[in-house]
Amino acid sequence: MLKEERQQTILNEVDLHNRILLTDIAETLDVSIDTVRRDVKELDADQKLRKVHGGAISLGFTTSSTRNTNIYALQEKTKIAQKALSLLTDGSVIFIDGGTTCLELARLIPLDLEFTCFTLSLPVAMELSSKPNVTVIFIGGEISKDAQISIGANTIHNLSEIKVDYSFIGTGYVDSKYGLTEFDWDIVQLKKAVIKAAKKTVLLCISEKLNSQHRYKTCDINSINTMITELEPEDKLLNLFRNHDIRLL
Amino acid sequence: MLKEERQQTILNEVDLHNRILLTDIAETLDVSIDTVRRDVKELDADQKLRKVHGGAISLGFTTSSTRNTNIYALQEKTKIAQKALSLLTDGSVIFIDGGTTCLELARLIPLDLEFTCFTLSLPVAMELSSKPNVTVIFIGGEISKDAQISIGANTIHNLSEIKVDYSFIGTGYVDSKYGLTEFDWDIVQLKKAVIKAAKKTVLLCISEKLNSQHRYKTCDINSINTMITELEPEDKLLNLFRNHDIRLL
DNA sequence: ATTATTTTTGCTGTTTATTGCATTTTTTAT
């Protein structure tokens, strides 16, 4: 039997059952376990499947096809996410909010960083599931179609049962005087629950949003421990936020 | 024997059997192995076949059965999903499992259909969030990186608190005698909880999986109310499933 | 027709690839 045939059979089995055992394959194909192991290793290197201890699993799922192309002000958001990364340490327990800035943070998390992350954003969860050393816990609930996040009473209740070291959140509007505000009542309830579930809250926010406000209030600006924008911390646009207890990054 | 003739014979053999061994051809044509090797090398250069260690394989062999598309046996799965759609009615409350077949079902849901859907699969939830008239509720928990679904005790507990009309599930393996079986213990626990949370369980399963089994058992075949394959319900491959109380679609 | 030239073919020895086995190390589960 040709090597290619064997590998093709292995791929078939993996695609069919999502997961296989090397021993099963070795028996089916009547070759040694070593051969199967080497085949699977090759196929893994070729990105045709993923090798795991004792077997292999299909890629089918893990293909992150949801690569968003059109993110507004991506450059700024990437810069913010980069700064936020510096707050992450091995072993910590954090929360990451929805929104493109937070998604960018999830995307930039290095593969070797090891921590636990709660989220209620589907895209963030998807992105994080590609990070081998991150334990991802999704806070369930009804899914908001536009934001692709869990919302509603159930979500808030679930949030009430956790406590994280850092919570990385976004906001619709932020003002040094009126604090964080939102357009949606529901979202405000959610963010309140998020802030309550965190020892420290980190706000990721592009400078364009500074000094804007809307109808419903999430929290005072003092509830934020660290605010990260794409600006230098010394930038004069941040002056109004300097008299508070906020750390600027 | 002319070179042209020889090469034509080689191509015939390859097309016929999808693969050949150089030694076999050398013997059949009664020429040296080197000659065959050189012929195959030429044909490979001409893109008439693919030369591999020890032989050659047809071009169609790899391109057709490997993942041109990302999803294995997409056609079959689409057909299954189509049939499953007929069970959906406005106002119902359902559950959709993870896996590519179930994802295909989510994808095919028409925009005007209005119902509530629970799921624990991130991709399914993402897909469903694009359907304006579907209320999506995600069952939270720790996210399995491989399958991108919620797993673990919390997930199972959350499942215990709901009851849906229809549950659409996939399985790793299915056998008329041994029922539904899986590779993973955790997954089995999860599926049990899903079945318990459903008034009726619908199994989506491509025929290739019929009469296969693995180590952990999810449920008896009788626990399934409806089984959908890509085959006609009358197909003789389904005979073994006909004496049970299953509806075949 | 004969010779020269090119192409094809088979052979030789050498290099490389594949495979299974034995042993050690690592991972996993109990």
Next chain:
DNA sequence: ATAAAAAATGCAATAAACAGCAAAAATAAT
């Protein structure tokens, strides 16, 4: 902590690929 399973490593036997060469066959030129 311990036992079991799996992975990695090194090794040897076998098979295949390759390069170079010379004989044979086909082709071209005179």
